[in-house]
Amino acid sequence: QAQLVESGGGLVQPGGSLRLSCVVSISNFNEYAMGWYRQAPGKRRELVARINKYGYRYYPDAEGRFDISRDYTNGTVYLQMNNLKPEDTAVYYCHAEDSGYWGQGTQVTVSS
Numbered sequence: 001q002a003q004l005v006e007s008g009g010g011l012v013q014p015g016g017s018l019r020l021s022c023v024v025s026i027s028n029f030n031e032y033a034m035g036w037y038r039q040a041p042g043k044r045r046e047l048v049a050r051i052n053k054y055g056y057r058y059y060p061d062a063e064g065r066f067d068i069s070r071d072y073t074n075g076t077v078y079l080q081m082n083n084l085k086p087e088d089t090a091v092y093y094c095h096a097e098d099s100g101y102w103g104q105g106t107q108v109t110v111s112s
Contacts, residue, residue: 002026002101004094009106012084016110020079022094022103033097034070034077038090038108049079050097084110 008020026032033052039045049068050058057068067080077094089110094103 002096002099004096004101004103006092006094006103006106009092009108011109011111013112014085014110016084017080017082018084018108020081020092020094020106020108022077022079024075024077024094024096026075026096026099026101029075029096030072032099034068035095035097036066036068036077036079037093037095038088039093039105040087040090043090045093048092051077081108084108086110 003025005023006020008018010018012018031053033050035050036048037045038048047060049066051068051070059066065083070077089108091105091107093105
């Protein structure tokens, strides 16, 4: 059994920043790659960023506005989001890769 709990979402103006957190309660957390995904209304869930167990980061979109990190000591994964745009509006989910475990999601809304 595992639990992933996201927080840090909210309403922000275009150009603003948010930092999402995901507290992960899972055995062998340090062995999992962790991902942040998002799903906008009417769209498929998509990968935003992934960090593997060694700390190697992957971003499907190379804009450079997002940064994923993890704290091995307290089992937390972060997503720093800068220069946010209205198209970043979505529910953001934390996922322990290669497991069936997802968080419940946190809403991010970018609007003036």
